Amino acid sequence: NQCCGMHQQKQREWKPLEDRSCTDVPWLIIFTLFCVGMAGIAGFSIYTGAASRLISGYDSYGNTCGQKNSKIQGVELSGRDQTDNKYVFFLDPCNIDILNRKIKSMALCVSRCPDRELKTYTDIKKFALQNGSELCSYDIPVSKYPSHGERSKKCPKLPVPPSKSLPVFHRCTPVDISCYAQFAEAFVTFVSDNSMLHRVVAGVMASKEIIMGLCVLALVLSIILMVVIRYISVVLVWMLTALVVLGSLGGTGVLWWLYVDHRTNLTDQTGTTPTPQQQVATDNVQALLVYAVIATVFTVILLLLLFFMRKRVALTITLFHVAGKVFTHLPLLALQPFWTFLSLMLFWVSWLGVFLFLGTTGSPVQSEETGLVEYRMSGPLQYMVWYHAVGLIWISQFILACQQMTVAGAVVTYYFTRNKSQLPMTPIVSSMLRLARYHLGTVAKGSFIITLVEIPRLILTYIHNQLKGKENACARCMLKACICCLWCLKKCLTYLNQNAYTATAINSTGFCTSACDAFVILVENALRVATINTVGDFVLFLGKVLIVSCTAFVGVLSLNYQRDYTVWVLPLLIVCLFSWLVAHCFLSVFEIVVDVLFLCFAVDTKHNDGSPGREFYMDKALMVRGREARLGGDRPETDGDGGEMKPTVS
Numbered sequence: 001n002q003c004c005g006m007h008q009q010k011q012r013e014w015k016p017l018e019d020r021s022c023t024d025v026p027w028l029i030i031f032t033l034f035c036v037g038m039a040g041i042a043g044f045s046i047y048t049g050a051a052s053r054l055i056s057g058y059d060s061y062g063n064t065c066g067q068k069n070s071k072i073q074g075v076e077l078s079g080r081d082q083t084d085n086k087y088v089f090f091l092d093p094c095n096i097d098i099l100n101r102k103i104k105s106m107a108l109c110v111s112r113c114p115d116r117e118l119k120t121y122t123d124i125k126k127f128a129l130q131n132g133s134e135l136c137s138y139d140i141p142v143s144k145y146p147s148h149g150e151r152s153k154k155c156p157k158l159p160v161p162p163s164k165s166l167p168v169f170h171r172c173t174p175v176d177i178s179c180y181a182q183f184a185e186a187f188v189t190f191v192s193d194n195s196m197l198h199r200v201v202a203g204v205m206a207s208k209e210i211i212m213g214l215c216v217l218a219l220v221l222s223i224i225l226m227v228v229i230r231y232i233s234v235v236l237v238w239m240l241t242a243l244v245v246l247g248s249l250g251g252t253g254v255l256w257w258l259y260v261d262h263r264t265n266l267t268d269q270t271g272t273t274p275t276p277q278q279q280v281a282t283d284n285v286q287a288l289l290v291y292a293v294i295a296t297v298f299t300v301i302l303l304l305l306l307f308f309m310r311k312r313v314a315l316t317i318t319l320f321h322v323a324g325k326v327f328t329h330l331p332l333l334a335l336q337p338f339w340t341f342l343s344l345m346l347f348w349v350s351w352l353g354v355f356l357f358l359g360t361t362g363s364p365v366q367s368e369e370t371g372l373v374e375y376r377m378s379g380p381l382q383y384m385v386w387y388h389a390v391g392l393i394w395i396s397q398f399i400l401a402c403q404q405m406t407v408a409g410a411v412v413t414y415y416f417t418r419n420k421s422q423l424p425m426t427p428i429v430s431s432m433l434r435l436a437r438y439h440l441g442t443v444a445k446g447s448f449i450i451t452l453v454e455i456p457r458l459i460l461t462y463i464h465n466q467l468k469g470k471e472n473a474c475a476r477c478m479l480k481a482c483i484c485c486l487w488c489l490k491k492c493l494t495y496l497n498q499n500a501y502t503a504t505a506i507n508s509t510g511f512c513t514s515a516c517d518a519f520v521i522l523v524e525n526a527l528r529v530a531t532i533n534t535v536g537d538f539v540l541f542l543g544k545v546l547i548v549s550c551t552a553f554v555g556v557l558s559l560n561y562q563r564d565y566t567v568w569v570l571p572l573l574i575v576c577l578f579s580w581l582v583a584h585c586f587l588s589v590f591e592i593v594v595d596v597l598f599l600c601f602a603v604d605t606k607h608n609d610g611s612p613g614r615e616f617y618m619d620k621a622l623m624v625r626g627r628e629a630r631l632g633g634d635r636p637e638t639d640g641d642g643g644e645m646k647p648t649v650s
Contacts (some may be wrong), residue, residue, distance in 0.1 A: 020434065023510045024441030031398070031444035038391045041384050042350075045357035053360040053375065057088035057107070057170055061138075062364040062373035065109035065170060072364050075373055077138050085109035087165050089135060089172045092157040106154070106372060110135060113172035118160035121146040135160070210558045211571055218551045218579030222586040223334050225543050226327050229590070234317050236539050241306060241313070248299040255292040262288060312531040319532065319601070320539070322619050323593045329420065330410055332428040333593070337585040340403040344396060351392050358385055393454050397447035404498050404592055405443050406431045409505040411596040415604075416506070416617050431505075442504050445511040446497040453493060457486035496522075498592065502599045521602045532598055540591055544583040551579040 045051065056066045061077040063069045066086040071079030092105040112133040118124050125145040128134045136145055137154035145155060163172040262285045306313075327333055361384075362375045409431030417423050424430045435443070464479045496515055499522060503514035522529050555575045601622055608614045 020438055020508050022438050022441070023504060023508065024439075024445045026441070027445040027448070027511075028441035031394075031441070031448075034391065034394070037387065038354075038395075041358070041388055042354045044384075045354060045361050048361055051357050054356050055169060056086070057109075058360075058373075058375075059088065059109045060106045060372040062375075063109060072366075072373065075364070075366055078364075078373070080109075080138065082109040085111050085133075087111070087113055087170045087172050089113065089156075089163075091135075091155065093161075093163070093172070093174055106137070108135070108137065110172070113163045113165050114160055115164065116162050118156070119158060121151055121155060121158070124155065124160065210555070211574055214551055214555050214558070214575045215578045215582070217554060218547055218575075218582045221547045221550055221579075222583050225547060225583075226334060226586055226590050227324060229320060229324060229539075229543060231321075231324070234321075236542055237313060237317050237535055245303065245306065248295070248302055252292065252295040252299045255288060255295050259285065259288040259292050309527065309531055312528050313535055315528060316532050316535045318622055319594050319597050320536070322597055322622060323590060325619065326411060326414055326593055326597070327590075329414060329423065330427055332426060333407065333410065333589060334586070336403055336407060336428070336589050340399060341585065343399050347395060347399065348392075351388070351395075355385075355388060358388065390451065390455065393458075394447060394451040397450045397454070398443060401443040401447045401450075401497065401501065402435060403589075405435050405439060405501040405505065407589060407592045408498070408502040408596045409434055411593055412502065412505040412600060415597065415600040415619075418615070418617060434505075438508065439501075439504055442501070442511045442514070446500060450490060450493055450497065453486055453490045457483055457490065460486070495595075498595060499599055502596045506600070506603065518599065521599060521606070524606075525598075525602050528598070528602075532594065536591070536594055540587045543587055544580060547583040548576055548579045552576050 052067070053064050056064055058064045059082075061075055061080075062072045063078060063080050063082050065082050065088055067083060068081045069079050087110050089108050089110040090105040091108070110133045112131045114127060114133075114135065118127055118135075122145075124135050125142055128136075128142045128145070134142060135156050136142075136148075136151065140148050140151070140154055145151060148155075161174040161176055163174045165171065166173055262281065266281050266285055358381075360375050362381055364373045365376045366373050406428065410427040413427045413431065414420070414423065460479055460483050464476070464483065467475075467479075496519060499518035500511055500515035503509065503518045503521075504511065507514065507517070509517070552572060552575065555572050601618055604617050608616050610616050
């Protein structure tokens with residue numbers, strides 16, 4: 001099973017759904033060991049106390065709040081019993097280092113967050129005496145707060161804003177959001193003043209019911225579109241074709257009209273002495289002639305392409321029609337984005353938690369500049385972060401690949417089952433079980449290949465952002481070119497992987513064998529692939545635009561009905577972004593179904609001819625396209641004696 005290096009002399013015999021065997025078992029073992037390593041990192045970060053430091057927090061002397069602590073060598077105020085002091089209090093919570101994303105302030109463990117504004121050091125002293133919560137450094141007695149010489153450094157910055165602790169993470173956070181104005185402006189550039197921020201936040205909070213309702217509307221519209229797109233795809237495709245033809249003809253005609261008009265005006269002025277204006281007019285006439293000729297050539301080529309590829313466009317329409325029928329027979333396909341999204345969310349949340357744990361793992365180090373204690377990783381611990389980052393990419397790609405393989409398995413079962421009444425009760429569940437039993441190794445291998453491309457792309461993107469404004473133009477251009485090439489390579493590999501999963505679902509072959517078989521099929525049908533990916537993608541894009549437009553329109557009417565909402569920008573933006581995300585998730589599944597159907601159709605027309613014993617599996621709607629493929633198709637060779645096509649039983 002050499003990857004794209006097979007030396008088989010005979011043509012592969014495709015046997016859909018006949019034999020099942022485990023594929024790419026070594027890669028399943030490698031992926032399992034990698035996941036064990038990820039679990040080991042999570043266990044290590046929890047075992048070393050990083051979890052407690054993250055949740056409970058620690059002060060600037062290395063003491064974890066809410067528990068007894070051990071003495072840190074060289075740090076005088078470490079090793080304190082902080083059992084009663086469960087909250088982290090920052091002396092200057094608004095001093096935020098935006099570049100390093102942390103608060104540059106001394107932190108203390110306190111028993112209570114200040115719930116009212118403290119304007120003077122005397123107020124801080126009274127608060128400490130009344131509540132037993134000392135807000136200055138441990139080495140300053142409460143009685144010395146108003147008069148101590150280092151109170152400006154070791155006591156809170158005045159005035160102390162009222163604060164409250166976070167629900168899980170015991171940090172005293174200022175109640176007034178304006179405290180973080182600088183931080184907010186760094187990320188939200190359109191916020192120029194506090195009043196604007198308050199109005200926007202108030203608008204979002206006041207319209208949260210409408211936002212949730214519109215998000216549900218986008219979800220419903222996406223599901224409806226997946227079913228009805230089979231009926232409107234014909235209109236959309238030919239409307240697109242008509243617009244392209246009329247636009248190209250109209251643009252070419254306008255350019256020739258402008259050329260003739262400018263040339264006539266120039267001819268009328270030939271008897272006069274040449275002027276700079278006439279020279280400019282002459283240049284314009286020549287430029288219009290060049291543009292008109294280019295537009296004419298482009299229009300002729302476009303019309304010829306549309307004429308010769310009209311049958312392939314018709315194949316795209318038919319595939320959309322059959323894909324709609326697939327969703328009516330396999331309604332659980334519509335739930336696939338939910339499971340994928342839920343799986344990704346659970347993984348990302350757990351990954352983020354471990355990542356935060358790793359951020360507080362390591363040995364306490366006293367800063368030479370400030371004398372404060374921070375936990376820093378050194379030596380082998382630093383490699384854990386890189387390992388964890390690779391895990392984020394690989395496992396995320398693995399989850400997405402599982403969705404592709406599950407959808408491919410269900411559609412392959414639908415396509416290659418002649419009598420649709422004999423379909424399994426739940427083809428999606430059957431496909432999931434086949435994936436879990438036979439093909440997890442193939443999915444692990446395919447997702448790892450995407451990871452190998454994604455890692456250098458992300459590294460180059462990070463370097464480009466870090467060097468922004470420092471590198472020369474040549475280096476910046478080279479970096480962008482490398483990032484663009486890696487992005488294109490990732491897209492191509494993702495498309496090939498998806499077709500490889502389809503080949504695996506059909507023949508139960510390993511990843512490399514399936515990828516080579518799928519690649520051969522795609523090359524033999526290159527023009528059809530190009531047509532489906534251009535026309536089909538544009539139709540799906542129009543579907544996404546339709547969903548977003550309808551949702552935004554209903555949103556404008558709803559917000560206009562509620563006159564209390566003075567700021568509509570952010571609520572509408574949230575709704576539009578969510579509706580686009582939902583439409584993309586659902587229509588991407590529809591796109592996978594179309595691609596799987598096309599590969600099944602190509603295999604079917606290549607290895608069957610409709611004769612007895614070699615009947616077609618395809619749907620009746622595809623029969624005409626199958627006849628065209630057998631008689632005049634794009635393939636370099638054909639087999640079989642031909643014959644009357646026999647439809648499947650619906």
